[in-house]
Amino acid sequence: MLARTIIFLLPLLVAQVSADKYHVRISTDDPIVKGGTIRFVATVYELSDGKQIVSDDTDFMFVWEDNAIPQHTRQVEAENATDSWSVTYDADTYPVGTYIVNVVVKRCIIVHVVCYEVTSARSYFDITETLNGKMLLLQNNNSIDTEFVSNASTVTHSIQVKETDKEYIDKATTILTYWFVDCTYYGISSDFNFTFNYTVPEEEHEVEALVMADFTPLPPTTTTTTTPPSTTTTTSKPTTHAPNVTTTVRPTGSTATTIRTGAVTKTLIKRDVASYNSSFPFVCNGTQVATDSKKSYGHFYRKIHVKAPISKVNVTGNNWIQHGDLLSLNVQCQGSRNIEYCVHYIYGAYNVTGNETCYAYISLDMCDFLIKRYLPGAKYTVLIIIRNEVSKVVQPVTVTMYEVTKQPQLSVIVVPVAFSLVAVVLIVFGIAYYIQNRSRFVIEVADFNFGQQYADMEYKTFRERLRDSITNAITRGPTPSSSEVPVWPPGRKYGSMT
Ligand SMILES: *[C@@H]1O[C@H](CO)[C@@H](O)[C@H](O)[C@H]1NC(C)=O
Numbered sequence: 052m053l054a055r056t057i058i059f060l061l062p063l064l065v066a067q068v069s070a071d072k073y074h075v076r077i078s079t080d081d082p083i084v085k086g087g088t089i090r091f092v093a094t095v096y097e098l099s100d101g102k103q104i105v106s107d108d109t110d111f112m113f114v115w116e117d118n119a120i121p122q123h124t125r126q127v128e129a130e131n132a133t134d135s136w137s138v139t140y141d142a143d144t145y146p147v148g149t150y151i152v153n154v155v156v157k158r159c160i161i162v163h164v165v166c167y168e169v170t171s172a173r174s175y176f177d178i179t180e181t182l183n184g185k186m187l188l189l190q191n192n193n194s195i196d197t198e199f200v201s202n203a204s205t206v207t208h209s210i211q212v213k214e215t216d217k218e219y220i221d222k223a224t225t226i227l228t229y230w231f232v233d234c235t236y237y238g239i240s241s242d243f244n245f246t247f248n249y250t251v252p253e254e255e256h257e258v259e260a261l262v263m264a265d266f267t268p269l270p271p272t273t274t275t276t277t278t279p280p281s282t283t284t285t286t287s288k289p290t291t292h293a294p295n296v297t298t299t300v301r302p303t304g305s306t307a308t309t310i311r312t313g314a315v316t317k318t319l320i321k322r323d324v325a326s327y328n329s330s331f332p333f334v335c336n337g338t339q340v341a342t343d344s345k346k347s348y349g350h351f352y353r354k355i356h357v358k359a360p361i362s363k364v365n366v367t368g369n370n371w372i373q374h375g376d377l378l379s380l381n382v383q384c385q386g387s388r389n390i391e392y393c394v395h396y397i398y399g400a401y402n403v404t405g406n407e408t409c410y411a412y413i414s415l416d417m418c419d420f421l422i423k424r425y426l427p428g429a430k431y432t433v434l435i436i437i438r439n440e441v442s443k444v445v446q447p448v449t450v451t452m453y454e455v456t457k458q459p460q461l462s463v464i465v466v467p468v469a470f471s472l473v474a475v476v477l478i479v480f481g482i483a484y485y486i487q488n489r490s491r492f493v494i495e496v497a498d499f500n501f502g503q504q505y506a507d508m509e510y511k512t513f514r515e516r517l518r519d520s521i522t523n524a525i526t527r528g529p530t531p532s533s534s535e536v537p538v539w540p541p542g543r544k545y546g547s548m549t
Pocket residue numbers: 130131132133
């Protein structure tokens with residue numbers, strides 16, 4: 052009796068202890084198309100410093116159930132802290148909508164006998180009417196995320212069906228994609244691709260694709276082909292004998308399917324324009340044409356805005372400029388709005404890679420603008436980056452500064468030359484005068500006895516003479532003799548300087 056009570060209470064006690072230790076999360080790869088298979092993954096984790104750490108513990112028991120009718124359940128003892136569960140929702144049994152999946156994680160003291168719940172979680176998931184995925188637009192191998200496409204190159208539309216749904220429709224006997232631009236039917240492709248040229252800029256279009264996966268078993272393929280055809284003749288023949296495509300189907304199962312869908316693509320386009328006249332489901336808000344339960348449909352839509360890329364970039368102006376002058380360039384180009392530009396000034400030579408960008412761009416109403424800039428230095432590469440939604444142009448302009456060999460001004464030449472001439476004339480006249488009157492000078496010097504006075508002055512150095520002059524000026528007294536050190540009466544000295 053006591054033992055049974057303990058066995059009964061023990062789980063409650065243990066559960067109390069570990070109640071907050073474990074948590075579980077469910078991840079799903081929903082939504083899935085009806086008929087598809089969904090995978091749920093439950094992961095038990097523990098919280099450590101606010102982080103979710105997958106639990107190291109083992110011996111968890113996962114108990115799964117969904118709320119579908121009929122219900123799916125699963126109970127499993129996992130080796131580690133994760134468990135995954137894949138469930139197929141048959142298209143005929145389970146209607147589209149939102150469902151709930153629930154998982155309860157337990158630990159067992161005595162395997163399968165005494166188990167207690169440690170944590171649980173639930174998750175919603177969607178089963179959709181149509182295939183999930185998206186339409187990719189590619190131009191020049193670049194994926195386009197916006198609605199803007201260039202009118203200068205071909206657009207490849209490609210349907211990317213979600214992996215889970217792709218697995219499902221891969222079981223279909225045929226998968227065809229019908230393509231529409233502005234509700235005009237453009238034909239079928241069997242590889243999910245469609246190319247189209249949007250040539251007129253500033254137009255808007257709506258592209259729609261209808262993927263149709265047919266699970267109807269192929270009719271018995273009793274081949275009537277008499278001569279065993281080589282692969283090349285098989286692919287070319289159906290296009291010429293349009294209605295009799297099935298006769299070329301190979302007897303072997305899966306390869307026959309691919310050859311058939313691949314080969315008849317062009318043929319079917321003509322035939323289906325008539326037979327699918329205005330009766331496509333989903334397309335162009337089409338009246339909900341009765342869909343076939345043996346078929347799985349996908350409807351994909353993209354809006355397209357056509358733009359002309361930047362072209363005819365014309366840079367005019369002088370790129371060979373005098374040092375100190377302003378660089379002045381005029382830039383013109385063509386292309387759809389919105390056009391914006393920026394300019395980089397790079398010292399020296401530069402090779403354009405094409406992926407140059409700017410942090411900030413200047414918007415333009417018209418692609419016609421001026422670049423004015425003072426550039427110090429000798430050589431620059433001016434990078435003009437112009438872009439709109441569908442293109443980018445990087446236009447390099449090499450700018451060279453030249454140093455001026457300065458032409459001196461007229462006055463700067465004339466004045467010194469004139470003065471030089473005057474000097475020369477004076478000297479020449481002076482010499483001539485001297486020669487002419489040399490004898491008279493000699494006599495005069497003797498007569499007036501200049502020699503002594505000059506001789507007296509020659510005893511003084513320049514400094515001495517300067518000092519004498521200054522002393523004279525300050526004292527205004529009699530000139531002291533050259534050998535005497537002058538006396539500086541302080542008062543007078545300072546007084547005279549004020
Ligand atoms: C858990 O066990 C399964 C097989 O039982 C294994 O595939 C999976 O990789 C394991 N996960 C971890 C995290 O060890």
